[in-house]
Amino acid sequence: MRILVVEDEPTLSSQLKETLTEAGYVVDVAMNGKDAWFMGEVETFDLAVLDLGLPLMDGISVLKKWRDAALDMPVLILTARDNWHEKVMGIDAGADDYMTKPFHMEELLARVRALLRRTGGHTNAILKNGPIEMDTRNARVSVNGVTLSLTSHEFKVLEYFMHHPAEVISRSILTEHIYAQDADRDSNTIEVFIARLRKKLPSGTIETVRGMGYRLA
Numbered sequence: 404m405r406i407l408v409v410e411d412e413p414t415l416s417s418q419l420k421e422t423l424t425e426a427g428y429v430v431d432v433a434m435n436g437k438d439a440w441f442m443g444e445v446e447t448f449d450l451a452v453l454d455l456g457l458p459l460m461d462g463i464s465v466l467k468k469w470r471d472a473a474l475d476m477p478v479l480i481l482t483a484r485d486n487w488h489e490k491v492m493g494i495d496a497g498a499d500d501y502m503t504k505p506f507h508m509e510e511l512l513a514r515v516r517a518l519l520r521r522t523g524g525h526t527n528a529i530l531k532n533g534p535i536e537m538d539t540r541n542a543r544v545s546v547n548g549v550t551l552s553l554t555s556h557e558f559k560v561l562e563y564f565m566h567h568p569a570e571v572i573s574r575s576i577l578t579e580h581i582y583a584q585d586a587d588r589d590s591n592t593i594e595v596f597i598a599r600l601r602k603k604l605p606s607g608t609i610e611t612v613r614g615m616g617y618r619l620a
Contacts, residue, residue: 480498482502500517574616
């Protein structure tokens with residue numbers, strides 16, 4: 404799952420990127436509102452963590468532009484402590500949740516997981532599909548109770564499928580969601596990850612939809 408972090412304070416921005424990356428997410432960073440607005444328009448993200456006090460364009464304006472452009476990714480806004488009117492403005496502009504600074508990274512991760520689950524129609528941190536269980540808190544996957552050993556990219560591909568069950572997903576979409584903006588993207592490697600997952604998952608779990616992509620059965 405791919406996340407856009409929009410935070411102009413260098414130390415906090417680095418901490419957010421490090422924390423989210425260690426949790427298994429693909430992370431891109433914008434340091435000002437104009438870059439954030441542009442990246443949201445031209446790239447594909449599963450979620451955005453958006454500070455409201457940004458240079459060049461404030462976070463509320465960025466959020467409004469995203470929503471006006473029909474970008475429906477969940478947005479978690481960051482606000483200054485006790486600045487309640489910013490929270491109200493953010494929610495009214497289309498934010499899905501908010502956190503006040505300073506905050507604990509564990510709470511941020513929990514809120515990120517919850518927003519991603521809700522987007523996929525899930526209510527539990529354990530995603531299930533037949534005999535497959537994915538613990539999104541601990542990045543663990545098991546089949547019939549037996550833990551699987553997955554590489555980070557295999558996990559990211561399967562996680563996207565688990566969040567979008569029964570949807571037909573193209574190679575290009577998977578590529579956009581498992582690689583950061585500055586990564587060397589090669590959609591052909593998606594076939595390699597799919598082949599590896601098929602060897603580790605029950606037969607028929609990942610279907611090929613000819614000419615369109617793949618689907619989690």
